[in-house]
Amino acid sequence: MRTSKFPLNTVKETPADAEIISHQLMLRAGLIRKLASGLYTWMPLGLRVLRKVEKIVRDEMDKASALELQMPIVQPAELWEESGRWEQYGPELLRINDRHNRAFCLGPTHEEIITDIARNELKSYKQLPINFYQIQTKFRDEIRPRFGIMRAREFLMKDAYSFHVDQASLQETYDLMYQTYSNIFTRCGLNFRAVDADTGSIGGSTSHEFHVLAAAGEDAIAFSTVSDYAANLELAEAVPSTDERPEAKEALEQINTPNAKTIQDLVEQFQRPIETTVKTLIVAASDEIDTDLVALLVRGDHELNETKAEKLAQVATPLRFAEEDEIRQAIGVGPGSLGPINLPMPIIIDRSVALISDFSAGANIDDKHYFGINWERDLPLPEVADLRSVQEGDPSPDGKGTLTIARGIEVGHIFQLGKKYSTALKANVLNHQGKSVTMSMGCYGIGVSRLVAAAIEQNHDDSGIIWPAAIAPFQVALLPMKMKKSERVQQAVEKMMAELEAAGIEVLLDDRDVRPGFMFADMELIGIPHRIVIGERGLDEGCIEYRGREQSENSSIPLDQVVSHIKAALTPD
RNA sequence: CGGGGUGUAGCGCAGCCUGGUAGCGCAACUGCUUUGGGAGCAGUGGGUCGGGAGUUCGAAUCUCUCCACCCCGACCA
Numbered sequence: 001m002r003t004s005k006f007p008l009n010t011v012k013e014t015p016a017d018a019e020i021i022s023h024q025l026m027l028r029a030g031l032i033r034k035l036a037s038g039l040y041t042w043m044p045l046g047l048r049v050l051r052k053v054e055k056i057v058r059d060e061m062d063k064a065s066a067l068e069l070q071m072p073i074v075q076p077a078e079l080w081e082e083s084g085r086w087e088q089y090g091p092e093l094l095r096i097n098d099r100h101n102r103a104f105c106l107g108p109t110h111e112e113i114i115t116d117i118a119r120n121e122l123k124s125y126k127q128l129p130i131n132f133y134q135i136q137t138k139f140r141d142e143i144r145p146r147f148g149i150m151r152a153r154e155f156l157m158k159d160a161y162s163f164h165v166d167q168a169s170l171q172e173t174y175d176l177m178y179q180t181y182s183n184i185f186t187r188c189g190l191n192f193r194a195v196d197a198d199t200g201s202i203g204g205s206t207s208h209e210f211h212v213l214a215a216a217g218e219d220a221i222a223f224s225t226v227s228d229y230a231a232n233l234e235l236a237e238a239v240p241s242t243d244e245r246p247e248a249k250e251a252l253e254q255i256n257t258p259n260a261k262t263i264q265d266l267v268e269q270f271q272r273p274i275e276t277t278v279k280t281l282i283v284a285a286s287d288e289i290d291t292d293l294v295a296l297l298v299r300g301d302h303e304l305n306e307t308k309a310e311k312l313a314q315v316a317t318p319l320r321f322a323e324e325d326e327i328r329q330a331i332g333v334g335p336g337s338l339g340p341i342n343l344p345m346p347i348i349i350d351r352s353v354a355l356i357s358d359f360s361a362g363a364n365i366d367d368k369h370y371f372g373i374n375w376e377r378d379l380p381l382p383e384v385a386d387l388r389s390v391q392e393g394d395p396s397p398d399g400k401g402t403l404t405i406a407r408g409i410e411v412g413h414i415f416q417l418g419k420k421y422s423t424a425l426k427a428n429v430l431n432h433q434g435k436s437v438t439m440s441m442g443c444y445g446i447g448v449s450r451l452v453a454a455a456i457e458q459n460h461d462d463s464g465i466i467w468p469a470a471i472a473p474f475q476v477a478l479l480p481m482k483m484k485k486s487e488r489v490q491q492a493v494e495k496m497m498a499e500l501e502a503a504g505i506e507v508l509l510d511d512r513d514v515r516p517g518f519m520f521a522d523m524e525l526i527g528i529p530h531r532i533v534i535g536e537r538g539l540d541e542g543c544i545e546y547r548g549r550e551q552s553e554n555s556s557i558p559l560d561q562v563v564s565h566i567k568a569a570l571t572p573d
Numbered sequence: 574c575g576g577g578g579u580g581u582a583g584c585g586c587a588g589c590c591u592g593g594u595a596g597c598g599c600a601a602c603u604g605c606u607u608u609g610g611g612a613g614c615a616g617u618g619g620g621u622c623g624g625g626a627g628u629u630c631g632a633a634u635c636u637c638u639c640c641a642c643c644c645c646g647a648c649c650a
Contacts, residue, residue: 012611013585013599017643037642091574092648109650143574143648157650209650218649318647413650447650481609517610524610535609545609 001474002509009043010522020216022456023148025465029526031452038145038153042449045526048473049452050156054135056187056470057158057446064180066131066160071113073137077103079112083424094141106139111421111443114161118439119427125165128429128439129173133160135448147216150409150453160444163422165431170440174206174416177444181210181412188451189468191458193408195221196231206416210446211408214457221408222390226401233405234307236390237397240352250358250372258367261336263300266360266369274301278353278361278373280338282322282330282345288313289346293322293330297340297349299356302388309387314346337362341370341379350387409454410447417441465527466549469570474508476500476566477528479519481535483511493534496544496562503563505570524549530569532562 009030018024026032031046042050058068077095080086085093086105094106107113114132122128135158145153160177164170178194185192190212197209209232211221223230231237260266267274277300285294294314298304310319327335331344339361340347353359360371375381394403419438421427428436452471459466467473478500480493493509500507508528510519516533523531533545533554544562545554548569557565 011584011600015584016579016586019644034642090648138650140649144644144646146644151649155650159650410650445650450650485608513608515608515610515612517608517612519611520609521611533609537609 001507002511004511006044006508008045008522008526010525018148020147020150020457021460022150022216022453025456025460025525026148026453029465031526032149034148038142038151040149040152040154045473046452049467049471050449052471052473053188053448053451054156054158057135057184057448060180060184060187061133061158061160063183064131064176066133066162068134069117069132070134070136071107071110071117073107073139074104075107075110075113077105079116079425080105083112083115083421085112092140092142094139108138108140109445110134110136110159111161111417111441112425115421115425115427115441118161118163118422119425122163122427122429122439125429125431125437129162129164129169131160131162131173131177131442133158133444148453149449150216151218152449155447156449158446158448162442162444163427164440164442165429165437167440170416170418170442174414174442177414177442178208181414181444181446184446185210185212185411187470188455189459189470190411190451190455192411193221193223193230194228195223195408196235197413208414209408209410210412210414212411212451212454212458213406214409214454215407216457217407217409219408219410220405222394222403222405224396224398224401225404227396227398229396229398229400231397233389234305236403238302238305238351238386238388238390239395239397240355241395242355245355245375246357248357248372248374248377250374252373252378253371254363254365255369255371256367257337257369260369267300270360270371272360272371275299276356276359277301278339278356278359279304280340280343280362282327282335282338283309284316284320284322285314285346286316291345293326293345295338295340295343295345295347296387297347297353297361297382298388299350299352302350302352302391304387305389308385312348312385314348331364333362333364333366337364337366337368339363339370339373340382341373347382348385348387349382351384352388354381354384409450409457411451411454412444412446414444415442417443460527461550463521464525467527467529469529469572472527472529473506474528475506475570476508476530476532477519477523478507478509479516479523479531479533480509480511481516481533481537484513486536488539489534489536492539492544492559496532496534496559499563500566503567505563505566530566532566 011028014024015027018027030043032040034040077086096104138157139154142153145151162173192210192212195209195211197207220233222233222236260269263277266272278297279300281296281304282293285291306319309315310317342364357374358372363370390403392405396403422439422441427439431437456465480489483489497509529549531547538544543556543558546557547554
């Protein structure tokens with residue numbers, strides 16, 4: 001390909017409305033253009049990258065014996081009513097009426113459609129297991145689309161759905177998909193982690209998210225420094241580093257603390273170690289108990305994990321912190337002096353709180369705190385639960401190593417759906433005994449367009465994108481110096497171009513009549529992994545100059561060795 | 574949807590407070606010179622100042638209203 005036939009549309013200045021680096025670079029490099037909020041055109045250069053990712057995904061899915069099909073984007077309301085999601089899904093589901101005023105929606109996902117296919121087409125256990133997939137445009141009317149292609153309303157997704165006669169078969173395919181996903185992200189050259197995930201509202205038992213590690217990630221994930229353990233921060237189990245509570249040494253003492261409203265104040269004014277302070281958080285109670293409020297206690301240096309708190313039977317869903325006047329009414333004290341002693345409501349304490357002695361907390365009297373509180377001596381030990389978010393350096397729950405916390409971009413998610421949709425839509429097959437059984441289902445998604453943005457988040461420098469080899473739009477940038485003036489350069493470039501293309505290498509020849517610096521800057525911005533410069537200077541020695549996108553020095557390569565050199569550079573390690 | 578912010582040439586911005594012929598840089602186009610890290614000079618084209626209404630002799634500028642877009646939160650590939 002030649003730049004004269006393949007306009008690059010690069011821009012030097014960063015568009016004002018792009019916040020994160022991948023969005024900025026995708027606009028600057030001319031990969032995408034915005035049409036409206038959350039809607040993007042993939043320009044020719046960007047589409048080449050998208051297609052490469054698609055090809056890798058397709059390749060690995062086919063290897064895993066999944067079958068590609070393609071379902072409609074527009075879906076009839078009836079199927080969604082049958083699954084119950086027409087009501088459930090909310091405004092993210094874009095609903096439309098046709099000319100006959102029949103209700104449809106734009107597919108945000110395809111469980112209903114594929115389950116309808118399955119119940120019509122699959123009759124026998126002999127046809128199972130089977131795994132269908134498609135790579136197709138999805139539409140979700142996101143509340144707030146942002147970060148360009150990363151959270152767009154229209155996006156490209158690979159979604160797969162598997163059907164099974166029993167759980168064991170589902171587990172087998174699930175494991176295969178886990179491996180397939182690992183292969184896909186590895187081939188795309190990404191640093192990723194498979195993370196234990198919340199099954200949330202979709203239901204089912206087991207679920208993993210695949211996260212690309214990058215600072216711009218929207219999710220915090222915790223993972224072990226030595227093992228495969230990784231979990232969403234909301235879900236990572238907080239394991240105390242000690243398992244015995246030390247002996248009580250101090251006497252219980254009520255202290256005047258007129259200027260201490262926060263843990264920070266207490267630590268600074270009274271030299272109490274922060275690890276022996278306790279935060280008392282008052283939240284709304286669920287209907288399961290008689291009181292309106294519940295107290296949750298975590299150590300002063302820990303953060304309450306709202307997801308974990310919400311899962312407690314005593315706590316209202318969604319979690320709601322009590323207002324100051326509610327607290328005053330119930331306890332007769334403001335939020336700055338709360339503590340477990342004489343607290344007129346159920347108390348649930350974090351595991352680590354159960355393991356401290358001689359700790360400090362509010363006295364439930366304005367401007368007073370207790371120091372030297374000890375469980376069982378001064379008050380009974382309340383219910384203990386895992387309430388806090390893990391922190392960097394906490395022991396890994398699997399007992400191997402400690403936890404590191406990083407941000408991740410979710411590019412894949414695999415679920416064991418179980419029978420949620422197959423039951424709702426009555427998708428049954430006959431089993432070995434000739435009995436009708438409801439099929440079990442798995443579903444497996446990859447955000448194909450998001451993956452492109454994630455790859456940039458993880459691979460860029462000040463000059464622009466650094467594509468991982470497998471998804472680069474072109475493999476080699478061929479840059480002639482003063483081609484218009486030099487017959488010799490012209491001939492050498494044409495010959496080189498022909499040789500590289502004959503060897504199956506994707507070359508972008510910059511045949512624009514622009515200055516060298518302009519070419520270099522453009523090729524670095526769009527992230528071509530390998531660069532060949534041909535000029536009079538090198539030709540005198542019978543050489544070209546080669547530089548990898550991540551290198552800072554040129555190397556000279558004899559003309560007749562260029563193809564083999566490039567081929568070697570393109571071969572994965 | 575709640576909170577914050579921005580709309581002026583393809584992109585980045587100034588002008589608005591204090592109303593009076595719409596400007597700068599980049600990009601584009603033409604010509605000449607130049608050519609190993611985003612060239613120089615000369616010239617050219619491009620604007621319903623987000624839309625509507627109002628105030629005024631006169632509105633990019635003041636008022637009202639609608640719209641679009643961006644950022645923070647709940648959701649998710």
